[in-house]
Amino acid sequence: MQSSYNIWLVGISFAVATLASYTALDLTGRISLQMSARLRHAWRLCGAAALGVGVWSMHFIAMLAFSLPIPLGYDFALTSLSLGLAIGASYLALYLTTRARLTPARLLGGGAIMGIGIAGMHYTGMAALRMKPGIHYQPAWFVGSIAIAMGASSAALWMARALSNDDERHVVRKRLLAALVMGVAISGMHYSGMAAADFLPGAICGAARGVNATWLATTVILFTFAILAATLMVSRFDARTSFLVGAVSKLNGQIVRLATLDTLTGLPNRSTLTDRIERALQNSRRQRSGFAILFMDLDGFKTINDSLGHSVGDEVLSAFAQRLLLCVRSTDTVARLGGDEFVVLAESLSSREDASALAESVLDRMRRGMWSDSQPLQVMPSIGIALYPEDGDTVDTLLKHADAAMYEAKRAGRSTYRFFERSMNEAATRTLKIQHALHDALGAGYFSLHFQPKFHGNGDALAGAEALIRLNHPQLGTLAPLEFIPIAERSGQIVQIGYWVLREACRQIRRWIDQGLPPLKVAINLSPRQLLQPSLVSTMLEIVTAEGVRCEQIMFEITESVAMQDAPKTIEMIREFQASGFEIAIDDFGTGYSSLAYLQRFRVKQLKIDRFFTNGLDEHGAEGSAIVSAIIALAHSLEMDVVAEGVETETQLDMLKAMMCDEMQGFLLGKPLSADDFSELLRERMATA
Template sequence: MNSYCDDSILREVDGGLGKVFPSLPLTPVLEQLLQDRTRMLDSLLSNLDGLAYCCLCDENWSMIFVSEGCKEVTGYDADDLIFNRRISYNRLTHPDDRARVRASIDASIAHGDRFDVEYRILHADGSVRWVWERGATLRNEQGGVEALEGFIQDITRLKLSEQAAREAEERYRSIFENALEGIYQTSPEGTYLNFNPALARIYGYDSPDDLRLGISDIQNQLYVDHNKRNEFVAIMRAQGRVQNFEAQVYRKYGDIIWISENARQVLDADGKLLFFEGTVEDITERKSFEQQIEYQATHDGLTGLPNRSLLSDRLEQCISLAERSGTQLAVAFIDLDQFKLINDSMGHDMGDRLLVEMAKRLSDSVRESDTVVRLGGDEFVILLTNIHKVEDISHSMQRILAAVSENCTIDHRDFVVSCSIGISMYPQDGRDPNTLLKHADSAMYEAKRAGRNNLQFYTPALNDILIERLSVEYRLRQAIERKEFVLHYQPKMDFLTGKVNGAEALIRWQPEGGEMIPPFKFIPVAEETGMIEEIGAWVMREACAKAHELRERLGRDIPIAVNVSPRQFGQPHFVESVRSALASVDLPPHCLELEITESTLVLDARKFVDTLHELKALGVCLAIDDFGTGYSSMAYLKDFPVDRLKIDRSFVDNLEQEPAKKPILNAIVALGRSLGLKVIAEGVETRYEHDHLRSMGCDELQGYFFSRPLTSEAFERLLIEPAIV
């Protein structure tokens, strides 16, 4: 271990420091002190999680002793800070915090106290870190200040945790205040401790204060059957929770409704009961229909959900209810994304078990009064009743999207499944079951076309879109036969040199005698129909041929990147097809880069990682595309043998007007660097975006700011006469 205040430094201090640092004299007392402390603390400092120091009280906080922890805390070697050789600690302190830090320490010195302060520093890698500094004053025999000694610790992670906790509390408060369900806390004796506005509305009260004044004894003032409270408490004490507890209760003016409660008991650290907390839902309408539809109930044999035969009758009932109550009804058509690929590749048994799990997640994500139906295959329909505003539906559907996309483990295999949701509304989108279902189905296809894992509301224009999609599918099959595809190349720029260091191959469809068709209009159709496998194989062969041609013509390597679709990546012989494409033109593997989207994890996370290792063994470069928008798990990311992370354009677009994106970009860049990966930003279109990404340490960029996608000939011209940004 090295101590950064050894004899050589002391000799420097004694022999000539006054010439170099005339304002930083070291007295014999201080010199002896540093020698003694160095010998005693050397063995201890290496075990401390932080930076120990001794510095002068000058304008630069000039360091005369710095422990080994300096590198980890600041990014600089300790020797860089000794007597400000490379940089002073004052310059490391964030400009916005310097005055506050100095004032705090000066005040402590004046009062003879130890100092304790939190502030930000500028790390050597360009990031901003939070640190906690504690220390004390070193005084000579006359009582004068000789120096400061202390300890500095990186508390960035703690600060981020505190921020996350504050944000979580704010989210909880928003959910509590705006939830459709009533939320409450009650004492074991039966009085309300806390509740939200929705609970007051359910019970017919004008406000929470009105409810608080109206009900002081839940057992005798709320429940129609007073024994229900005793039953509730008995179940709670026996099981620690109550699920779907149904009871009749009085509303403010005496009318009776049915409610369903889900609650749990909350205990302190010693296991003592503090209170009950739970949710309340008005299920009066559902209870009134139960006897009428019970005899009609038929359910799906696999998932236990109502099936297609019940859907029409149930939907008729819901329409009648909405018409009588003057509320709206929502029909959500849900299709699991890429389920067919999983079912075909992993077997029907695995597919069935996945469907059972998805059905459970859908059911758990909706209210008791809503209905989840399985139509067949991977298609579901949800009926949401008693809707007063569209925002209610959006909140419910966002819960469903989140629930479905959570990691699912079956037989030690990990799957990540998303879904596409189409929504139609009664009465504006249709007044009969068939029309509502048809329009919800059209909206679902639009959700798939928009990239999957999202929801779309029906609009009349969607019918035209569906017709156009069928036309694209027909023409696309002809395009493959007629060889109507071409590749354009979007250059990548190295931030360090400002020059081209590669390109991404982008497919275009050029029908004979027609206008060129961009990929967003036909790639989704190709993926849904399976044609993407043949198209993807063609793109890879063409890209390899182009990389070989450029290598021969220019005498240097220009790596070409190719997008690989999840369906293509999941082919059993995909690795062999890559090997064949390279061998066909004798292209060195490092000249080919494969960009794989995070959504590829949906197939099988472990198989995904194994395939990456096989590809890496070939020598090709690997990149995770659209990073930050899909399903990346930190547990897997550390195992990915990839070379690059490509930041999705959504985090870069409009960066100047949306500064909230900057912490996300910083986090991704820091993550990439910590894993030893190059980080490339897509969609860079402005000087501001360019400069900001460069300042935070991004390695490469791709976007209109540097170059649009170019034809093969134009790309070659750019390589011969490169533009420098």
Template sequence: MLFIDLDGFKAINDSLGHGVGDDLLQVCAERLRQDLRHTDMVARLGGDEFVIVAENLADASSAVAIANGVLQRLAQEIVVNGLPLRVSASIGIAFYPCDGGNADELLHSADAAMYAAKQSGRNTFREFEPQMNHTALKSLILQRDLHRALSDDELSVSFQPKFGVASQSVTGVEALVRWRHPELGDIPPLEFIPIAERSGLIISIGDWVLREVCRNIALWDAQGLPAISVAVNLSPIQFNVPDLVDRIDALIEEAGVDPCRLMFEITETTAMQNIENTSRTIEALQGRGYTVAVDDFGTGYSSLGYLQRFRFDQIKIDGSFMRDLDASGHRGNALLAAVVTLARALQIEVVAEGVETESQFQTLSELACDQMQGFLLSRPLPAGEVVAFLRAAADRVVVGQGSYAVSAG
């Protein structure tokens, strides 16, 4: 049994309407049926979840072949009402009778394996393993407790500084949400953010983060600290909310914060889900005075052509590029140099994430990369420590973005 959950469907359905969503599901269902045997069965469980039941397979590799075929077919662009759309899938595989003695048990095991695939980054598959039941149960507990976390002040925001490569001046900070569970301790964002997205809580959490960012900006300003910019991450669900820009404007106006103090980051994958909507939203945000960055560059579609299409203000190169600098030598350097050269031609700032070694820093200097961020320079700082950090760094803080940036000292 293969349990299939479409990645990115909810964002498309919420932003473009149920009509487009229904048409997209029909195309996905047709692609699921392709290349299967006449004895195999495909069924929709509900929402964006499907199941394939394949009997009398020769061995486990046959199920893996089916999963790979599904991933390849679903990854191809789908045009609905003239709109080019992309989805992927997370697939869980379970085998009878070792993973379940009846249909319910088999479905439960396949569902747990699917969740493991989501946790592994999506657009992949996983075969069921017994410990996955524990992971799925923990996910349900976290989803339940995440509702409480918002109201009981269990969430917090930390800020990780960004630095100029040439001057090592402070160029901004990135807001990062944290969750300290009263019984389980610190829950990693990579664990609870996907749960928040699946449950719909990500919208409320996003609003809370933005309010906290604005509250801290007001606090820093009241103490006469440099007017540093703050980057805020937008999840795919948030970015595709129809009234996103108006929603942000309302929160910012309520807090009395200048839009130029805020940068919003989206991932490559988010940007490519709906190209037209992405272009409109970026233009609307920039028109209001916000800046926009593409985050984790190099982990998604990695199409250099879309950088010109979307007019980002900043590219944040994923930390895997930094690790490749150490592992791949000249090849890693060449890839990074190509991105920096193109970005400079397009007048887009480049920030290297995950800088952890002196050799990485040296390479970034030689390539004239604009900015860097990582544990070599500073770990994320709890909100209570940022005031002291900004005060100590006041003479080397850069205020503003891009060509408008000036030293606060």
């Protein structure tokens, strides 16, 4: 019997298949996100009803597009049964795709069962025509339609599982494309099944008086689109609600994290540490036990941060934090207070020896690591230890005392640890007073310069002077540089102090010239913080020019250890100074780690032998003499002058003369003098010349 199709209804059937497929993909994502088993089951039931109606509607719209030259109708009972089969197959699909695991065996088995269910729906729907005589099916097309149903079902299950994550990139676009593919597969199954059907000549439809085809077409189309659209809207609304709930939850988590953890290292912050120390105090009072606070500060971190940048500094801090976690017990708290300050709260420590062992373990582990992925930097902490209950019974007191002990560790040579002692409070108080004094010193005129004479190798002729700063405070008295310079360096005040030293030295040179005294070369020390200033040389040149002094009368001294922290940059800085007419000396030579290659590239005017080696001429005999002699020979081979510091005995003076040392300075030859006293020395030298 000749058949035909309504092309518009065929198109609508494909649209319904595609919409149903997209609904299935979207529902899979929603069900996977549900945490409650009851909610997942409810979503599967509702989704199966909507998806089943969609698949069944595609089939029946396609059936309604099919026409024969006889009246057609559909048996209501069989039509309802086919709808039940569609809903059952849809539930199976949603159940399989939202399980914890979808193994290949489950995929193929589920695809086969679902394919048979969809094929059963199709052929049950065909049976609802109640053709007499019955429909004859071609075996090849019949088997092919079932195979297509199984393959399409397996592909649909796989795509639904693969695209179940709503957070995946471009997921809507991917689901639309997958829905089109699934729509083609579902339609292909239906029309291959229709191709398998042969309607014999003279056959009649026994259900022609059943469900009216026109009414059924209109009703199915409207209700199907309504149900699928409503399901999608509910799914999207739930997705939006879930997104907002997730966003709020994530924001709350971030707020809690910001309030309790350090953002750079992920360690507990000051607030969290305070809470844990409070809890430790309560537990220790109840159990009558003790605990320790280890306060740490990274040695030389400011130089790393200023010279290599904050990004490298952050990497160093993060690496230190991770290594520190490995150095302590799992029950200890490691926190970052800010900057390069870290604290370890070690609870239930039974003795002072246990705290020492923990501190030594930290220092030992820190000596073994490279601290930055981009820079081979090793950083070491100075550690201060305060114990409960000996050193305090409040959070603030324990932290303050551990901090004071840490500064004592720095004063003791750094990279070590110290326990808090009552005398440290006095040192900490004095440090605070010096900080306040430095803040007012420049404006109040508390600074002054002393000049230590330098003599030529014969020990008689004056070669120049080294400018040494003093702090004369009305309450603190006269402070030596060793006491206030490190504090000024840490605070950054050393930069402005350095400019003041140069300006005051130039003014004094100008006074000597105006008084008719011989102009001498004055050496001025440069600090590590000064060397980090990009405009250092230009500023120094402006000061010298403004005071009317020639650059040749100023020599800047850089300690060997500072020069080698960033040797290439030091070389660049030295060249810039020399191009402006200044001379450079390497101070404290022998205490750093210079290589001959860099020493040759520095090409400075002078090397100043550290007083340790000068003292060794007396203390170490021939060995000490050999070292100093080698340094002098090395410097002369590189066309550098040598200055020996700390000459305090006649023996040292005689040996240095014999070694052809170019210049010497020390208490034996001349102590640091005020500007007026040094002027008198110049006058005396002129009178005897």
